[in-house]
Amino acid sequence: xxRIENLHKRFQKNRVLSGVNLNIRxxxxxxxxxxxxxxxxxxxKSILGMVLPNMGEINxxxxxxxxxxxxxxxxxxxxxIANFPSNLKVQELIHMIKDLRGAxxxxxxxxxxLFAVESFLDKKIGNLSGxxxxxxxxxxxxxxxxxxxxxxxxxxxxxxxxxxxxxxLIQKEKAKGKTIxxxxxxxxxxxxxxxxxxxxxxxNIHFKGTISELKEKxxxxxFEKAIAQILIRKDV
Amino acid sequence: xxxxFLIVSLVLLSLSAYSKKIEVRENGKISSxxxxxLLAHDFDTIVVKSGKYKEYGIKVDKPLTIIGxxxxxxxxxxxxxxxxxxxxxxxxxxxxxxxxxxSYTSDYAAVxxxxxxxxxxxxxxxxxLFFGIYLEKSSHGKVFHNKIIGEAVEEYSSGNGIHLxxxxxxxxxxxxxxxxxxxIYLEFSNFCTITNNESLNxxxxxxxxxxxxxxxxxxxxxxxxxxxxxxxxSKRIEMYENxxxxxxxxxxxxxxxxxxxxxxxxxxTFETNTIGINIEGSNRILYKDNIFRSNGWAIKVRGACYTxxxxxxxxxxxxxxxxxxxxxxxxxxxxxxxxxxAGYDLDKDGIGDVPFRPVKLxxxxxxxxxxxxxxxxxxxxxxxxxxxxxxxxxxxxxxxxLHPLMKRIR
Amino acid sequence: xxxxxxxxFFDLVRSRWSYVYFLFYLALASVLLFLNHDLSKAVIxxxxxxxxxxxxxxxxxxxxxxxxxxxxxxxxxxxxxxxxSIFLGQYFxxxxxxxxxLLLGIGIPFLLYGLFESDAIWDFSLLLLTGVFLTFIFTAxxxxxxxxxxxxxxxxxxxxxxxxxxxxIYDGLFLLSLVMFEDYPLDKLSLxxxxxxxxxxxxxxxxxxxxxxxxxGYTGAVFKQFFGTxxxxxxxxxxxxxxxxxxxxxxxxxxxxxxF
Numbered sequence: 001x002x003r004i005e006n007l008h009k010r011f012q013k014n015r016v017l018s019g020v021n022l023n024i025r026x027x028x029x030x031x032x033x034x035x036x037x038x039x040x041x042x043x044x045k046s047i048l049g050m051v052l053p054n055m056g057e058i059n060x061x062x063x064x065x066x067x068x069x070x071x072x073x074x075x076x077x078x079x080x081i082a083n084f085p086s087n088l089k090v091q092e093l094i095h096m097i098k099d100l101r102g103a104x105x106x107x108x109x110x111x112x113x114l115f116a117v118e119s120f121l122d123k124k125i126g127n128l129s130g131x132x133x134x135x136x137x138x139x140x141x142x143x144x145x146x147x148x149x150x151x152x153x154x155x156x157x158x159x160x161x162x163x164x165x166x167x168x169l170i171q172k173e174k175a176k177g178k179t180i181x182x183x184x185x186x187x188x189x190x191x192x193x194x195x196x197x198x199x200x201x202x203x204n205i206h207f208k209g210t211i212s213e214l215k216e217k218x219x220x221x222x223f224e225k226a227i228a229q230i231l232i233r234k235d236v
Numbered sequence: 237x238x239x240x241f242l243i244v245s246l247v248l249l250s251l252s253a254y255s256k257k258i259e260v261r262e263n264g265k266i267s268s269x270x271x272x273x274l275l276a277h278d279f280d281t282i283v284v285k286s287g288k289y290k291e292y293g294i295k296v297d298k299p300l301t302i303i304g305x306x307x308x309x310x311x312x313x314x315x316x317x318x319x320x321x322x323x324x325x326x327x328x329x330x331x332x333x334x335x336x337x338x339s340y341t342s343d344y345a346a347v348x349x350x351x352x353x354x355x356x357x358x359x360x361x362x363x364x365l366f367f368g369i370y371l372e373k374s375s376h377g378k379v380f381h382n383k384i385i386g387e388a389v390e391e392y393s394s395g396n397g398i399h400l401x402x403x404x405x406x407x408x409x410x411x412x413x414x415x416x417x418x419x420i421y422l423e424f425s426n427f428c429t430i431t432n433n434e435s436l437n438x439x440x441x442x443x444x445x446x447x448x449x450x451x452x453x454x455x456x457x458x459x460x461x462x463x464x465x466x467x468x469x470s471k472r473i474e475m476y477e478n479x480x481x482x483x484x485x486x487x488x489x490x491x492x493x494x495x496x497x498x499x500x501x502x503x504x505t506f507e508t509n510t511i512g513i514n515i516e517g518s519n520r521i522l523y524k525d526n527i528f529r530s531n532g533w534a535i536k537v538r539g540a541c542y543t544x545x546x547x548x549x550x551x552x553x554x555x556x557x558x559x560x561x562x563x564x565x566x567x568x569x570x571x572x573x574x575x576x577x578a579g580y581d582l583d584k585d586g587i588g589d590v591p592f593r594p595v596k597l598x599x600x601x602x603x604x605x606x607x608x609x610x611x612x613x614x615x616x617x618x619x620x621x622x623x624x625x626x627x628x629x630x631x632x633x634x635x636x637x638l639h640p641l642m643k644r645i646r
Numbered sequence: 647x648x649x650x651x652x653x654x655f656f657d658l659v660r661s662r663w664s665y666v667y668f669l670f671y672l673a674l675a676s677v678l679l680f681l682n683h684d685l686s687k688a689v690i691x692x693x694x695x696x697x698x699x700x701x702x703x704x705x706x707x708x709x710x711x712x713x714x715x716x717x718x719x720x721x722x723x724x725x726x727x728x729x730x731s732i733f734l735g736q737y738f739x740x741x742x743x744x745x746x747x748l749l750l751g752i753g754i755p756f757l758l759y760g761l762f763e764s765d766a767i768w769d770f771s772l773l774l775l776t777g778v779f780l781t782f783i784f785t786a787x788x789x790x791x792x793x794x795x796x797x798x799x800x801x802x803x804x805x806x807x808x809x810x811x812x813x814x815i816y817d818g819l820f821l822l823s824l825v826m827f828e829d830y831p832l833d834k835l836s837l838x839x840x841x842x843x844x845x846x847x848x849x850x851x852x853x854x855x856x857x858x859x860x861x862x863g864y865t866g867a868v869f870k871q872f873f874g875t876x877x878x879x880x881x882x883x884x885x886x887x888x889x890x891x892x893x894x895x896x897x898x899x900x901x902x903x904x905x906f
Contacts (some may be wrong), residue, residue: 011905050723051905069728083717085657096653099873100725150724159844242737410681461867484862487872555860575687599770600826607832608824610840612857613849615698632738 001148001179002047003024007056009042016042018203029170029180031190034200040183044150044199048077058113061147078141080152086126090117090136093125097140111139115163131157142169149173149180157190167193191223199230206230212219253338255279262287269302276300283307284331285344296541307332307361309556318616323590327356336365340342343395345370349377357382367395369415375404375423379411386416388439396421408433418444419461426450441466445473453478462507466492489514501526511536524548533559542566550644551575558594560604565632569594581642592640595631597624650735658743667703671751679759685766692752693773693852700780702809702844704744708788709805711740713798718811727787733901737894741785745778769855776848779886784842786893793900801843812845833868851882
C-alpha cells in the first residue's frame with residue numbers, strides 16, 4: 001500500500017527525517033508514535049506530498065508520489081488543526097470539498113447525524129466551537145471511501161460521546177479493508193484502536209510491530225511504560 | 237483721422253461709380269490682368285472673370301479696384317512675386333492666387349504692398365505660397381477676410397502669412413492663416429489692430445511682434461502653432477480675449493513675452509499649452525481675467541520681471557500654476573481663482589482665509605533637472621511640496637495670493 | 647483552479663473587509679463628487695488616492711488572506727488538486743474580489759452622477775484599469791512575500807515595508823539620483839526608473855492623460871517618443887502586464903518547492 005524508502009528531510013539545518021524506511025503492505029490500523037519533534041507529522045505530510053523530501057522515495061498504491069497529485073484521490077486526510085474559511089457555512093464547506101474532489105458521496109448525511117451537527121449546518125464556520133469544528137473536520141475526512149485514511153490527532157477537542165463514535169467509525173473503516181494511519185498523544189486511544197505501532201525517534205523508526213510485540217520486547221505490561229522504555233533505552 | 241479716412245473712402249466710392257469697368261476673360265479681348273492694368277485709368281475697376289490666368293510680376297501702379305468673379309485662379313507658376321501694389325487706394329478682392337516662387341535671396345509674396353496707403357485686400361485665397369500678404373512701409377490699409385494656406389515644413393525655407401514691415405495703422409481682421417512660418421508677423425509696425433483672425437498649425441508663431449509698439453490684438457485664435465504668440469522687444473501691446481490652444485512642444489508657448497513693457501493681457505484663454513505664458517524681462521504688465529486651463533505651466537517666469545500684476549485670473553488644472561527660476565519676486569498675485577487651492581472660508585466672503593502659494597518646490601526641481609518631471613504626482617513629491625509650503629527655502633516666500641477666490645468666476 | 651478561485655472569491659466577497667473596502671471607495675467617490683460637482687476633478691483626486699492606497703490594501707489583504715487561510719490551504723493540499731491550482735486560485739480569488747470592491751465602490755457613484763454623458767469617461771476607465779492592475783500586482787507580490795516567510799509578523803512587516811518603499815522611498819531615491827546626475831543625459835534612465843516600479847508606472851499612465859502638456863515640454867528625443875506618441879501608453883500597459891505575470895509565475899514556482 002505505502003512504501004517509503006530511505007526518506008530524508010531537512011528543514012534548514014534541522015534534520016527531521018534521516019533515512020526512514022517503512023513498508024505498509026496490509027490493511028489495518030497503524031499508529032505513528034513518537035515524542036514531539038520526532039517527525040510524525042513530517043512523515044505524514046511527506047506521504048501526502050505536502051512536504052517534499054530531500055532524498056528518498058515514497059510509493060503509494062504502486063505509484064511514485066513525486067510530481068504527481070492524482071494518487072491523493074486514494075487518500076483521505078484529517079489534518080491536525082481544523083481551520084476552514086470562516087465565512088463559509090458548514091453545509092457549503094462540505095459541498096465544496098465534495099466539489100473539489102469531484103467525487104460523489106452520500107456518506108456525509110450519515111456522518112452528520114452520527115456527530116449530531118445538523119443544527120450547525122447553516123452556521124458560519126468562524127462561529128463554531130473547537131469541538132464542533134473538529135467534528136466537521138472528521139466528517140470531511142470520512143466522507144469519501146478511499147483505500148487509505150490518514151488521521152492526524154483525531155481526538156483533539158472531542159467530547160466523550162463523539163470519541164466513542166469516532167472509535168466505532170475507525171473500526172468500521174478497518175472492517176472495509178482500509179489502511180489507516182493515526183498519530184495521537186493519547187496512549188489509551190492508540191492502545192485501543194491500533195493494530196501496529198510505528199515508533200519514530202529523531203527521524204528514524206525505532207520500532208515497528210504490534211503492541212504485544214512491543215510489550216514483549218520491553219518486558220513491560222503497561223503500554224505507556226513500554227513506550228517510555230524505548231525512550232530510556234535510546235538514552236542508554 | 238478715422239473720419240478723414242471715411243470721407244476719402246466715400247469720395248473714392250462715388251468716383252468709382254462713374255469710373256470705367258474693364259473685364260478680363262480667359263479667352264476674351266483682354267485676357268490678362270497686366271494688360272487690363274495697362275489699359276485702365278485711375279479709379280477704374282477691373283473685373284477678372286472666373287478662369288485660370290498664368291501671370292506673375294503684376295504691378296498695380298494706379299489706384300484701381302481688382303475684383304475676381306468666382307475666384308479666378310492666378311497661377312504664378314513658381315516664377316516669382318505675383319501682385320505688387322505700389323499705388324495708394326488699391327483694392328484687391330476675390331482672387332485665388334497660387335504658386336508663388338520660393339527664393340532664398342528675395343522674399344517673394346503673393347501680394348506685396350509697397351509704400352502705399354488706403355488699400356484694401358480682402359477675400360483672397362492664397363495657396364502654395366512663400367510669403368502671403370507682405371505689407372512694406374505702408375499705412376492705413378486693411379487686410380480683411382483672406383485665407384492663406386501654406387505648406388511650410390522648415391522655418392528657413394518658408395515665409396510668413398501676413399507680414400507687416402515698417403507699417404502703421406493697419407487693420408488685420410478675420411483672416412485664416414495656416415501652415416506658414418509665422419501666421420501674422422509685425423516688425424517695426426505701430427498702431428495696428430489684429431482682430432478675429434485664426435492662426436493655426438504654423439511652424440513658428442501664430443502671431444509675432446518684433447520692435448512694434450502700441451498695437452492691439454483681440455479675439456484671435458492661435459492653435460497648434462510652434463508657439464502661439466511671440467511678443468518681443470515691444471511696448472504698450474494690448475492683448476484682449478484671444479484663445480491660445482494646444483501649442484505643444486519643448487519650446488512651445490501660448491504666449492511668449494520677451495522684453496515687453498507696459499502692456500495689458502486681459503480676458504484671454506490659455507488652454508492645453510506646454511507653457512501658457514512664458515515671461516522674460518517684462519515689466520509693468522497687467523494680467524487680468526485670463527483663464528489658464530490644463531496647461532503644463534500656466535505661467536513661467538524667467539529672469540527679471542518687475543511690478544507685474546496678476547489679478548482675477550483663473551488657474552484650472554494646470555500641471556504647474558506658476559514657476560519661477562529665482563527666489564526674487566516683485567510681482568503681485570491677488571484675488572485669483574486656483575483650482576489647487578485647498579483652504580477654507582470661514583467668514584463666507586468668497587475669499588479663502590489662508591493665502592495660496594502658487595509656486596511649488598517641484599517646479600523649481602523640474603526647472604533644474606527637467607527629467608524629474610516623470611515623478612510628478614508622486615506621494616514623495618507631495619510630501620516635499622508640503623514641507624516647502626510650510627517653510628519656503630527654494631521658492632520666493634513672499635509670493636502668495638493673499639485673497640484666493642473660493643469659487644470660479646463665471 | 648477555477649473551483650478554488652470560485653470558493654476563495656465567495657469566501658472573500660462575504661467577508662467584512664471586502665465590505666469595508668467597498669464602502670470606503672463608495673464613500674470617497676460620493677464625497678468627492680458631492681464636494682466638487684465636477685467629474686474630471688473627482689477623477690484626478692481619486693487617481694492620487696488610488697495610486698497610493700490600492701497597493702497598500704492589495705498588499706495587506708494578500709498577506710492577511712494567505713496567513714489566515716494557511717490551515718485551509720493545508721487541507722486543500724491534501725486533496726487531489728494540483729498545487730499551482732490552489733495558490734493561483736486563491737490569488738485570483740483575492741485579486742478579483744478586491745478589484746470588484748474597487749470597481750463597484752467607485753463605479754456606482756460615478757454612474758449615478760452621469761459618467762456616460764461626461765467626457766471624463768476615458769480618464770475614468772484609465773483610473774479603473776490602473777486600479778485593477780495595481781491590485782493584481784500588489785496582491786501577487788504579497789503572496790510572494792507570504793510564501794517566502796513562515797512567520798506571519800515578519801511577512802506582514804516585509805509587505806508593508808515593500809509598499810512603503812515602492813510608494814514613497816523609491817521616488818525619493820529616484821529624485822535624488824536624477825538631481826545628482828543632472829549633468830548627464832537622463833531621459834532613458836528616468837524612463838527605466840519608472841518602469842522598475844509599478845506604482846510609478848501607473849502614475850505615468852495617469853500623467854499621460856492629465857499632464858501631457860507639461861510632459862511635452864521636455865526636449866529629450868526618447869521622452870518625446872515615449873510621451874508624444876502612443877508608445878508610452880502601450881509600453882506602460884505592457885510592462886504592467888509583465889509586473890503581474892512575473893510575480894504570478896514566481897507564486898507557482900515557489901508553491902511547487904515549498905513544504906507545508
